[in-house]
Amino acid sequence: MKKIVLLFCAVAYLSEAAAQPLNSVEIYEQAQRSVTVFEELDDANKPLQALTAIAVASDRAVTICDDLNGKRQLRLTANSKSFPATIMARDSQRHLCLLSVPGGELTKIVSADANQSIQSGARVYALSNALGLGIGISEGVVSGIRPQFGVDYIQFSAPVSPGSDGGALVDADGRLLGIITYRHRDGQNVNFAIPAKWLAEIEQHDKSDIAYKQFRETAEQLQNREQWQKLAEHVEQWIVGHQDDVDAWRWAAIAAEKNSNLDSEENAWRKLHELEPASSIAGAGLVRVKLKRNQRAEALQLAHELLSLRQEDAEIWTIVGQTEQTAGTAAKAEEAYRKALSFNPWQLAAYQGLIGIAEQRNDRGMVTQLWQSLSALNPDLPAIQFKLAEAYIRESRPARAYSLLERLTVPNAHRADADFWEGQTLIALARPLDAVQAFEKSLQGNPTTKAWAYAALGSSYFQLQRFPESIQAYREAVRLEPDNPEWQYGLALSLKDGFRGQEALEIDAQLLKKLPNDPSVWRQKGFTEEILGRHQESIKSMEKSLELEPKQGKLWVALIETYRRAGRDKDVKSAYEKLRGIDSEWAEKAYQSAILPFEEFHP
Template sequence: MNKVQQAVSIFLCLLGLPGCETRAEYDAEGLFKYVSPSVVTIIAFDEKGQQEGQGSGVAIDKDRIVTNCHVVRETHSLKVTAGDHDYAATWTQADPTRDICLLSVEGLTPMPLPEFRLLDDLKIGETVYAVGNPLGFGLSVNSGLISSISPYRDEQVILASVPLSPGSSGGGLFDSRGRLLGITTAILSAGQNLNIVLPANWVTELNKRGVAAPAVAEFPGPEPHWMEEAQALQAAAKLSEFEKHVRNWRAAQPDSSMAAAYLGVATITQNSAESEAALRDAVRLDDRNEFAWFVLAKLLYSQGHKNEAKQILQKAEQIAPTQGNLYTTKAEWLLEDGKLKEAYSAVQQAIRLEPGVSDHWRILGMVTDRLNQADESAKAFRTALRLNPLDDKIKQALSNVLARNGNPDAAHLAIGKNTDNNPSSAGTLVSMGFTESNRKHYADAEKAFRKAIEIAPETTNAWTGLGGVLQSTNRLKEAEQAYDKAYTLRPDNPKIVAEILANRGNVKSKLGDKQGALQDIQAAVRLDPSSGNVWRSLGILKQENRDYKGVVEAFSKVVNSEVADGADWASLGEALEMLGEKKQALETLEKAEKLAPNNALVLQRLTGYYGRNGDLQKALAYIERALKIDPSTAVNWSSKGYALLKLGRLPEAVSALETATNLDPQLPNAWINLGEAHMRSNNLGKAIPSLEKAITLAPAALDARLYLAQSYLNSRQAEKARTHANVALKAQPELPQALAIVTLAYLMDNNRDAALTNYHKIKARSPQLAQSVKAMAVSQGVSGAQALPD
């Protein structure tokens, strides 16, 4: 809304007439409640009915949704989820050069329909909210600011500092009144600090610019979740219902490789010929279906066709090298052939891939038992039993191992131990959660941890694991609450408690509670002073507080631990330099580079060292290497700009520093360096706003104050120059540069007495600087300059 429109709206409000804009402003929670009924989840399917992607969309009218074209492109069918309802969707119109597409969704009646705000009405720094479905966790809201309106592919787009994740594409960016500003589309930086939003103008222009979308198959409406229901029936041992369901699936989707594979499973015991035919049809339909190859291999092996079975198992392994059950089956067959060492290697691979699967540990127990490694065999069976406490076969196997090795009492306890007090599946779910978390499958990990907590709420590991997932997905307040719960359930093991406290401290630090973070992490150090991870957490916190002695103490512990890496050595080196230990610092940084030559943080630390010690060419070479590794980090661009600035390459410096401020508008050093570069280029019109922005972000930065005072002085704004110089003098009363600016500013205002008072202060500290101040005043023709004493 422009100023004229605003005035009209106010006038109408005063008269009580229609057209008065009275919509309330919302906070994040209220905004989400207001607009979320108009934001949907879009799920894309391939020609086999398998989900292949997910995004978000915004309902702009009855039956119409706008989203990004890349969400729906090259899909076979689409489904829209709005609230608790699913709808078939058809892609009807596209503006491919702008990545804006329109879907038709019969039966969708969103409320309310969003009002648009166009690009010309937006303001830099305005608070905005992104609503979408990031990472598949469900609709959520994130807040940020409009960072800039910038060119992208020759058109103006919105750059916003709203955190986005995969799945956010196609969602809406709203203002505090719930008006649609644009469609979220792309993540620019690794830290998710700057993202592209396609303006609402493009949505309004879709009818004029759009073309017909390629035809897509109509989604067949609500259809059984074939695979999920098949797996549930199989797990419940409802074999006749399982077979009937699979046959219906096969009839409904005759070209589905998974339907054929499950028919092979359903008939494998009573009709091996039909099972084999179905499995061979499954791999014909999809040569990459490792599940079908795996089941076919097991069927052929059971029929005595062992060589062919082994070849087929090897093919499945090539397709899916991370599937642990393939290696376990291979280990069983090698065990049967008496190839014990090869079997041991195979099952170890399965455990490395999936440490939370009890069957892998059971096979390891069998293999090590045959290798006469009784202790390792018993340990493996105990692990398997801990993951699956109700498996009587594992109990019996453990009992046999213990009994054969002279421990009958333990054998008796193993087979007779009552495990009913610990729900059988909670431990397995926790292990699954950690496995999925290590793979960065955070949605699956969260489901496993939450299910474990539902079954056994007092399981410490489940709460700890959940906290880690929430922390990794930037839901920090929820993560803190999960760690709080884990801490209240803390076991007697001090190492586990220390890990919980360190994790909670890291979260508190990110939430801004530095004191609480320090208390937690120091307590963790006291509990487990041998943990390198705990010391690292303390070192990072000390680094943020510029306590370099504390940094050296902490990282000296880290680099002597098993977890040490090149980045730890680099952090230690930087802290040593800050304490004046330059020789030791350089040796430490050089060791860091040897350990991790392509680590961006290591290269940043080396850049800083050489920059602060005058070797700007070397500093520039290191930061160029860092930018090749990570070109989206504002700090790297700021460091490059600083080096170019000090080398006198001002146009290049300005370009690099403008990139830094675009990537992270909240980085004070980038604005300070940019302001200095503009000042030295005599571009005061750009220097002054850059430096004003810098002191807004960092009011205590003396260099920013002095550069700003100098810029005002150079533009003959004496009073403003004097104001900022006096702020610097409050911090350092005898600062010569500030006294010089004040002296010249008073001369410009013809206040010779005040100028002379400050000039004498300069002369008392530095006669040479006093001469330079006088010479500068004389050269610029400042009135009264000649009256200053030599």
């Protein structure tokens, strides 16, 4: 009898142990083998966005695919091995994608019983690639089942972050309940997942959703071809019968923006925001519209409302930074941009915002540091390396810029731009003859900014006092960009020093119609008139320039000398006294050239 009792107790104990739920460590060890890092890559194989995917077979995985169009490279990483992936089927309504992972060595996740009801209050765990830091786990409870747009979402409280899209929501036994969709957040720790039972229907929905696929393919083609009016018309026809299609409204907003139709753009972003109140894409679009309408207070309020929903979202912090920057609160903007970079160090728009703030402060050192950071993150992107070289030049460190360009490996497609920046560096190094060769080599290719290359060539020839070649180069720059006053100014300057003053004055007159308060144009006009012997006209132009910008020592000396040649002795003394109060060194030069010789001649 005693043995029977002991045996009964042992069986009861083992049964109880078997029913005991797993702890978080055990759940992580069991499920993380099937939850993978999933990335969308750019042309240089650099991550554009980090997401999560769940293995459903050795060579199949599922993820959330709102922003994946299948055009870019996709990569899935599991067990320290990386595999290329492609989208093989899409459930558009539920935003689910089935991925093909050829040669994958994935571990299929164990799913919960599809017929099992999900109970509110049940313990759940979220496994995902949160913030792109690798697969992690968080704990929470089921808050309820919430129907939205024809899909029953699981609402849960386990914390998630950007990068969690496509992650696994598992129960206390480590079995898959749902696929996390981070975009459907309604507040802090109020998150959603799509029920796992819908995974079996992805391929079926992909085959049956022919009309939507045709709509999407046509929209993508029109967008890639930049046929914005046709895209607007195509989307408008579709929306008539599909008012809740978030993709269609997103395309409608993009087309309206490209067509400069602000009312339609605002309507599209507003509709999308209503459908997806926590979407950073829709919120950012509305904020941009408010800024275009100069409604800064409303833009700022909307940006902060988005932030209250998603504190860890780099895009939203960037939006807040852009709004604060537009509102003129640079310190708050800088704080927001740096917060964005703490969540996503590849957030290019945040870097651009910080660079803009540093430029406003004329903080050349900070501008260079920011481009250095971007250069380290994107060593294979020539455009960023060129911007770093430019920052070195502007910081008066041309040797550093030259060294950077010299060791840079540049694809043939960017060779002409590399030659252009080499020329800019050589100008800064006072090597105009070598710069001419670099610019001419650049123009033999196809530089991104051809007018800039011609203008830089004109500047190099000007430094060599080869005025005919300088004039020819500047004329070509003006032909390519006729409304650029900088090129017109350079052309007028070359004409003046090339003894073609009348042509220079004609360009000065055109510039003054556009820039009537530009002291540099008035100054150049005055010098040209003096060369042509038009002393009285020259005096008026110089006086106008100094009225607009008094701190021009060299021009004061020229004006005083012109007064002397015109016999206006009182004006000589008056101008000299004014210059003494502005710049004593230039006043001394004026005294030596225009006053002292006449004092000695007339003791």
